Amino acid sequence: MKSQAGSIVIDTCLIYGNDCSLGSGGGVMAESIGSGKSVQLSHCTVTGNTTRYNAGGFHVKNGDNGTCVMLNNILSGNTAGSNAPKKPDLTLENAFATGTAYNLFGPSDEAVGSNYAVGSAPFVGSGDYRLSEAKELGFETDDPMCVDLDYNGRRGFLDVGCYEFGG
Secondary structure (H helix, E strand, O other): OEOOOOOEEEEOOEEEOOEEOOOOOOOEEEEOOOOOOEEEEEOOEEEOOEEOOOOOOEEEEOOOOOEEEEEOOEEOOOEOOOOOOOOOOEEEEOOEEOOOEOOEEOOOOOOOOEOOEEOOOOEEEOOEEEEOOOOOOOOEEOOOOOEOOOOOEOOEEOOOOOOOOOO
16 A cells, blocks of 8 residues: 555454565555555454565555554554564554554554553454454444444444454
């Protein structure tokens, strides 16, 4: 993903199983966002992605004072190359994290924002990225339009990622 003219919004997505052998950001690479623009990742699960260099999960590279907003995501279980100087799940390169909260970051990553947790995501397993236990790290909502990836309603304190536990 590369945008110099506008902001990027990624909402309620499962991003998994991607391989970027020539660069950074196996799951998502947002580059050159543009001055005053942002990339926003909300209610997403980013896992099982690999890259040869930086951030197998989510890599934001910016030289124009753009911002990165992450809200209610799982960024865990991704891999970066063995000689990569950055973390496997998330790297912010010349980008500012603003409005970032309620995320679950992998155990070897530097977490950013507020109200976050660090650890491995409790997935059901065998390719099922639904949660095996509630991870109510998210904000509270009564919005009837808020649904998970299976179109189940999300009420109360939200679970992180793209699926609501028991949804």
